[in-house]
Amino acid sequence: MEDWAQCLDEAVRVARRAGQVVACAVQQEKCVRSKSTPTDLVTEADQQVEELIISTLRSRFPEHRFIGEESSAAGVKCELTDSPTWIIDPIDGTCNFVHSFPMVAVSIGFAVRKELEFGVIYHCFDETLYTARKGHGAFRNGVRLQVSKEKDVSKSLVLTEIGAKRDSATLDIFLGNMKKMLSAPTHGVRIIGSSTLALCLVASGSAEAYYQFGLHCWDIAAATVIIREAGGVVMDTTGNTLDLMSRRVVAAGTREIADYVVKQLQPINYGRDDSDPDNLALTSDP
Ligand code: IPD
Ligand code: CA
Ligand code: CA
Ligand code: CA
Known part of the structure; x- marks a missing residue:
């Protein structure tokens, strides 16, 4: 090797x-x-x-x-x-x-x-x-680094980001997802304007979860390793294995919180980062 x-x-x-x-x-x-x-x-x-x-x-x-x-x-x-x-x-x-x-x-x-x-x-x-x-x-x-071990979503702080697409249908789904996370209730939802640093905050245990639709592989590649090596989970918003090119992600300190977030989200559809649907950027999901 x-x-x-x-x-x-x-x-x-x-x-x-x-x-x-x-x-x-x-x-x-x-x-x-x-x-x-x-x-x-x-x-x-x-x-x-x-x-x-x-x-x-x-x-x-x-x-x-x-x-x-x-x-x-x-x-x-x-x-x-x-x-x-x-x-x-x-x-x-x-x-x-x-x-x-x-x-x-x-x-x-x-x-x-x-x-x-x-x-x-x-x-x-x-x-x-x-x-x-x-x-x-x-x-x-x-x-x-060590992720948060919190399993109870009502004691969690959640991070999300919105990309550059701001048409009203996209914004409605984005706000609907945020409303679901706020009324879970979580302790709060934050947007900091940097997906990589948001993911680093999850890796550091300063937030319990992060989700986003519309990001690209360069927004999550490095951070995915950092979260997994800090003991957290990174997966697709459907709950399946992460595909780096799919432009959607859920990350969390614990599987319980990741699963909860996955169940709440209504998807926002973006095209893939690559044009070839067989070119799956599979990364093993621990
Ligand atoms: C953006 C930021 C932002 C996220 C966008 C990204 P950029 O990256 O990470 O927080 O919401 O989806 O595209 O364009 O500043 O590298
Ligand atoms: Ca950019
Ligand atoms: Ca970026
Ligand atoms: Ca950039």
Whole structure:
């Protein structure tokens, strides 16, 4: 079996470097454009940071494949094959970045034979580094992470996010799902504007669950390893095994809370991240 520790070390190095670039860029004037919808924002920093990460990793691992948010937006096919593949979100929380709202991260996941091997997430504002490698635990700045053991949803804090699609049908389902979670009753529902950092909060035991429709593989690849290695569950909103390309996810500290959330949710339909329905990015569900 191959040892991917060297790749993980490189991911940590480049995530820290990228995070420093983001932290500098947040203080400068930004050129903000929109992509698919007026609320789907992108800045020059998103593109520059992705270029930095991919060129650095490609020079070290020329035979590997790369999936990145901004490369996909520029037309590079988003495809997960059996080859070692890096899955990169250069700035997660672009809208936060634009407003200097301090929830912004660099996310780098790595999969081999469609199985996630490790994940690295760097919180650019407070320099916190989250890492996890399959079978080796999850860490925040080197300190081991453990999810919440809470099984009772009425004692839970739940996180969710809404993507850039804001038509009234999507918003109705989103608000309906939120109402169900609030009236469970949970202790509360939060939206922080960064799916990767929301998932890191679940991994850290600061929230019991997270769900979202409409995210992409680069929003969840790294964080999925981190939550699983912290003892939590990550699955499809139907309760089935997570498919990284399906654009929907439920994560929780315990199976009981994950199952509860799954039962409450009305689905919001988004297209897949890839165009090939057989190209399932299956990741084993513990
Ligand atoms: C977005 C953020 C946001 C989530 C969106 C993502 P981006 O990522 O994680 O919280 O609601 O679905 O697309 O575009 O800032 O990398
Ligand atoms: Ca984006
Ligand atoms: Ca993202
Ligand atoms: Ca992004």
